[in-house]
Amino acid sequence: MHELGLLRSVVRAVDGAAAKAGAGGVERVGLRVGSLSGAVPEALRGAWPLAVAGTRLAGAELEIEEVAAAVLCAACGSEQPVDQFYALRCPSCGAPCGNLIRGREFEVAFADART
Ligand SMILES: [Zn+2]
Structure with missing residues (x-):
């Protein structure tokens, strides 16, 4: 599953940041996912428990924007x-337009440390 690979790199980054900050664990992670990012929110939610298993993010809640x-x-x-x-x-005037200003996001919006 492609979403699992995407999540693994997110988990690795957040886990590394939590370790650096001396956090014991992570409570909640927010992801910003564009509709043209190629990632499917439902599949991300499904793969999340697998991606976080055995890391500081185990048990963390996933919030998808x-x-x-x-x-x-x-x-x-x-x-x-x-x-x-x-x-x-x-879509309005039909002119060629490749200026996508939103929709390809796949990024961490926030990560809350467990206290
Ligand atoms: Zn136009």
Whole structure:
């Protein structure tokens, strides 16, 4: 599963940061996931317990903030939401538009240490 690999690198980073900070464990991790990031929130939730097993994040809660993808069109100046069928054209005026301003995020928003 591709999501498990993505989570493993997140877990490694947060685990390393927690160790450096001297935290005994991690309570909650927030992830920002764009709708065009290629990661599926449901699959992330499913793979989470496996990804955190045996680390400082074991038992931590996963919170996912889903980010809807959008483009900023240079031709009409508008910001438009796009879905997974987005074909590099502005949904409003149809001009070629590759200026994706949101939607590819896959990043840690926060990590709360267990006290
Ligand atoms: Zn446009």
